[in-house]
Amino acid sequence: xxxxxxxGQYYPARSPIHExxxxxxxxxxxxxxxxxxxxxxxxxxxxxxxxxxxxxxxARVPAGRVLVxxxxxxxxxxxxxxxxxxxxxxxxPLIALGPLTITSGGAWAAVLYAVRFALAxxxxxxxxxxxxxxxxxxxxxxxxxxxxxxxxPGHEIAxxxxxxxxxxxxxxxxxxxxxxxxSLRGGAFDEGGPVRRVRAVVPVVVALLASxxxxxxxxxxxxxxxxxxxGAGRTHLHEPRLGWREAAAVAATAALVALLALLGALG
Amino acid sequence: xTLAAENTRPVAAASSGVSDEPSxxxxxxxxxxxxxxxxxxxALDDVSLSVARGERLCVLGANGSGKSTLASVICGLLAxxxxxxxxxxxxxxxSGTPDLEAYRRARRRLGLVFQNPDDQIVTSVVEDDVAxxxxxxxxxxxxIAARVARELHRVALDDYVHADPTRLSGGQKQRVAIAGAxxxxxxxxxxxxxxxxxxxxxxxxxxxxxxxxxxAGTTLVHVTHFMDEALxxxxxxxxxxxxxxxxxxxxxxxxHKDAIRDLGLEVPFALRLSERLGLRxxxxxxxxxxxxxxxxxxxxxxxxxxxxxPGATREPGSRQGAxxxxxxxxxxxVSFSYGPRTxxxxxxSLALEPGTxxxxxxxxGSGKSTLLRxxxxxxxxxxxxxxxxxxxxSTRAGRRAARAEVGYVMQHPERQLFAETVEKDVGFGxxxxxxxxxxxxxxxxxxxxxxxxxxxxDASPFKLSGGQRRLCALxxxxxxxxxxxxxxxxxxxxxxxxxxxxxxxxxxxxxxxxTLVQVTHSMEDAARAxxxxxxxxxxxxxxxxxxxxxxxxxxxxxxSAGLGVPRSLRVARTLEDRGFAPLGEPVTTDELVAAxxxxxxxxxLGRDESARSNRHEGT
Numbered sequence: 001x002x003x004x005x006x007x008g009q010y011y012p013a014r015s016p017i018h019e020x021x022x023x024x025x026x027x028x029x030x031x032x033x034x035x036x037x038x039x040x041x042x043x044x045x046x047x048x049x050x051x052x053x054x055x056x057x058x059a060r061v062p063a064g065r066v067l068v069x070x071x072x073x074x075x076x077x078x079x080x081x082x083x084x085x086x087x088x089x090x091x092x093p094l095i096a097l098g099p100l101t102i103t104s105g106g107a108w109a110a111v112l113y114a115v116r117f118a119l120a121x122x123x124x125x126x127x128x129x130x131x132x133x134x135x136x137x138x139x140x141x142x143x144x145x146x147x148x149x150x151x152x153p154g155h156e157i158a159x160x161x162x163x164x165x166x167x168x169x170x171x172x173x174x175x176x177x178x179x180x181x182x183s184l185r186g187g188a189f190d191e192g193g194p195v196r197r198v199r200a201v202v203p204v205v206v207a208l209l210a211s212x213x214x215x216x217x218x219x220x221x222x223x224x225x226x227x228x229x230x231g232a233g234r235t236h237l238h239e240p241r242l243g244w245r246e247a248a249a250v251a252a253t254a255a256l257v258a259l260l261a262l263l264g265a266l267g
Numbered sequence: 268x269t270l271a272a273e274n275t276r277p278v279a280a281a282s283s284g285v286s287d288e289p290s291x292x293x294x295x296x297x298x299x300x301x302x303x304x305x306x307x308x309x310a311l312d313d314v315s316l317s318v319a320r321g322e323r324l325c326v327l328g329a330n331g332s333g334k335s336t337l338a339s340v341i342c343g344l345l346a347x348x349x350x351x352x353x354x355x356x357x358x359x360x361x362s363g364t365p366d367l368e369a370y371r372r373a374r375r376r377l378g379l380v381f382q383n384p385d386d387q388i389v390t391s392v393v394e395d396d397v398a399x400x401x402x403x404x405x406x407x408x409x410x411i412a413a414r415v416a417r418e419l420h421r422v423a424l425d426d427y428v429h430a431d432p433t434r435l436s437g438g439q440k441q442r443v444a445i446a447g448a449x450x451x452x453x454x455x456x457x458x459x460x461x462x463x464x465x466x467x468x469x470x471x472x473x474x475x476x477x478x479x480x481x482x483a484g485t486t487l488v489h490v491t492h493f494m495d496e497a498l499x500x501x502x503x504x505x506x507x508x509x510x511x512x513x514x515x516x517x518x519x520x521x522x523h524k525d526a527i528r529d530l531g532l533e534v535p536f537a538l539r540l541s542e543r544l545g546l547r548x549x550x551x552x553x554x555x556x557x558x559x560x561x562x563x564x565x566x567x568x569x570x571x572x573x574x575x576x577p578g579a580t581r582e583p584g585s586r587q588g589a590x591x592x593x594x595x596x597x598x599x600x601v602s603f604s605y606g607p608r609t610x611x612x613x614x615x616s617l618a619l620e621p622g623t624x625x626x627x628x629x630x631x632g633s634g635k636s637t638l639l640r641x642x643x644x645x646x647x648x649x650x651x652x653x654x655x656x657x658x659x660x661s662t663r664a665g666r667r668a669a670r671a672e673v674g675y676v677m678q679h680p681e682r683q684l685f686a687e688t689v690e691k692d693v694g695f696g697x698x699x700x701x702x703x704x705x706x707x708x709x710x711x712x713x714x715x716x717x718x719x720x721x722x723x724x725d726a727s728p729f730k731l732s733g734g735q736r737r738l739c740a741l742x743x744x745x746x747x748x749x750x751x752x753x754x755x756x757x758x759x760x761x762x763x764x765x766x767x768x769x770x771x772x773x774x775x776x777x778x779x780x781x782t783l784v785q786v787t788h789s790m791e792d793a794a795r796a797x798x799x800x801x802x803x804x805x806x807x808x809x810x811x812x813x814x815x816x817x818x819x820x821x822x823x824x825x826x827s828a829g830l831g832v833p834r835s836l837r838v839a840r841t842l843e844d845r846g847f848a849p850l851g852e853p854v855t856t857d858e859l860v861a862a863x864x865x866x867x868x869x870x871x872l873g874r875d876e877s878a879r880s881n882r883h884e885g886t
Contacts, residue, residue, distance in 0.1 A: 133391055166433075180645050182695070184643060186698075186747070218385075226400040228403050
């Protein structure tokens with residue numbers, strides 16, 4: 001179809017990262033994300049970039065797939081950089097263009113925040129690329145199970161999240177079909193002023209909502225028919241096992257975080 | 268698995284106060300079931316039914332006849348308002364009072380597969396999806412793994428264990444759904460129109476799986492729109508307005524042919540054919556052939572019918588020689604690809620004359636839908652060019668101008684309806700063209716009259732029947748007054764009445780001089796078109812009149828493209844193969860009947876010459 005959403009689509013492969021227990025994977029990723037957001041020195045950035053470059057190879061996910069899932073946020077990152085460049089006024093002035101002064105601090109912030117974000121996105125998208133919605137749901141389920149003890153629907157939240165991931169491509173295909181059909185009937189998506197364009201989106205949203213409701217209807221029928229009654233009493237085809245692989249992952253993550261911290265201390 | 272059922276049996280019997288034990292021989296028993304939807308629609312109206320263990324029951328009925336509701340009641344997803352239901356030995360509903368615990372237990376032994384495969388798949392790995400049901404049952408890991416392997420093997424998807432279901436074809440997805448239902452080891456498997464959104468290949472694969480299940484003794488309840496699928500059943504019931512209108516073996520049910528037609532259904536092809544030929548009525552195509560061979564006299568075997576097979580198919584790309592008019596659509600050496608690797612279309616050339624109808628056939632993935640997208644200006648070719656009424660559509664300006672000429676009816680266009688009334692939905696296009704209000708209204712009236720929905724103008728499009736919803740979507744395209752109408756599988760998923768309505772509208776449009784292009788999976792629909800284009804692996808492999816394309820000479824080419832021939836032609840060829848005189852190339856039922864009648868008229872003249880007929884033992 002004309003427009004495809006590739007964010008967060010599972011990429012089937014056999015790799016140490018795919019086979020990692022999803023809970024451990026999530027926790028390691030979280031630790032790594034925190035570490036990446038604390039990067040401040042150039043040496044740390046280089047090390048962080050090396051880690052982010054090595055991970056897709058380890059996960060046997062083509063770099064192209066990772067980049068595709070990062071792409072939609074590139075515009076956001078560009079804006080972020082631009083704002084930093086213009087508004088951060090620390091350090092020595094580099095260029096002065098009329099009222100605009102670009103400082104060394106601004107330039108460094110522009111690079112730093114963009115790279116931090118980009119690295120974090122790579123790690124985040126790898127989680128989705130290497131973990132199926134069911135695995136994610138089960139992982140969240142176990143991690144959120146304390147919530148169930150205090151009366152919050154931990155398992156259900158996890159299930160809803162995983163079904164959402166599952167239906168993203170289906171609804172994206174339908175949205176593109178609706179847009180095609182309506183633009184052939186004179187729907188103005190790429191012409192006219194902003195008001196006209198926004199107004200043109202309304203029928204698309206209505207049609208998409210109707211189709212979302214239809215899917216919800218079908219899905220609830222399917223869940224009932226397959227005896228889904230919430231998390232209690234469910235068993236698992238892939239029994240989560242915490243073994244040497246998970247231990248190794250935790251150790252490797254700890255080492256990487258320590259390395260980044262060390263580089264920061266040295267710089 | 269049986270544990271739950273056994274434990275509760277005494278409780279159920281005590282609570283109902285009925286002495287007879289729930290019989291395990293009939294896993295489904297409905298008595299005087301009434302189910303009323305909001306707004307007072309009686310979806311089921313005093314239905315009594317029992318399904319025996321190992322039985323294959325087929326449920327037929329037009330849209331809105333209550334057959335899907337019946338399927339939901341049978342698989343324990345809907346409780347009736349009145350009447351009693353007993354499922355797999357559980358009295359789940361007694362005189363309109365549901366026992367929710369009993370329902371829960373019963374559901375664990377019932378399986379359901381329904382229309383839309385996308386809605387039934389809950390995760391991104393085939394294996395995990397099949398495991399979902401057994402996981403919910405709380406089975407041990409080894410047992411789940413064993414069931415997953417067994418069921419995936421049963422539906423012939425062993426090679427797709429780790430595949431992503433969203434990337435499979437519709438038929439494969441539906442087989443995943445069947446495996447997922449079977450992994451529950453259901454006592455009854457309910458299939459609610461499992462093939463209605465699939466292509467012919469997908470549907471026949473599902474039927475093969477069902478045949479294997481029936482042979483293995485699985486109790487099947489199969490709801491369908493396709494009459495020919497009912498022939499395999501042990502018993503057929505026909506629903507109408509929530510009631511069981513007809514019931515019996517397939518032969519018995521279809522023998523009420525007038526009633527069947529009044530209920531908005533059709534009789535199977537073989538039965539229709541045997542009737543028109545004045546043979547003993549039969550539902551089996553093979554029996555028709557045998558009867559015809561039996562009536563054949565030896566003398567006639569040498570006679571030749573008037574109709575002769577025409578020459579071989581024209582080579583792809585060649586134009587029709589004697590065309591006086593300039594083509595309204597011409598596709599010249601067009602190639603197109605979505606990504607860097609594979610080509611969706613490769614050097615495709617076509618020319619469509621004004622006012623003709625063209626059918627595009629080919630397997631899923633052959634490039635049919637891409638061709639349609641190019642024809643209606645949604646894509647521009649990478650190489651070559653597409654001309655619509657003389658305008659080149661590779662430029663943005665050309666596309667915009669050409670959009671006024673072409674209408675595109677996508678697959679399942681009714682899913683795109685959005686307005687609160689039919690009038691507003693149909694008027695969406697003219698309104699966007701900023702036509703004056705009276706012109707918009709005039710166009711809406713015209714379009715609605717064309718499709719026969721004039722009296723539904725103020726209704727909500729969501730309240731229409733399936734066939735009417737599709738016609739409403741079609742009217743929305745017609746209100747743009749296109750000269751060329753491009754349709755992607757216009758009859759897919761409709762019941763016989765809806766299919767017939769749509770075919771009538773299409774032939775009316777042709778009479779009005781609109782050029783029609785449709786992608787179809789039905790060879791019978793293709794045979795009704797003026798021209799047929801066969802796509803295989805991104806290329807045009809055959810093009811011509813139906814008779815040329817389906818000729819004996821190009822059978823191999825069709826087979827390699829994964830396609831068959833219209834059933835009339837299939838019958839004619841089977842007859843020839845069994846020694847019946849050649850019948851030419853009858854691509855429609857009318858032509859087949861005419862050819863056979865012409866032949867028997869001749870045979871009648873020469874009958875006295877041959878005393879020894881009936882060499883093939885018929886009857």
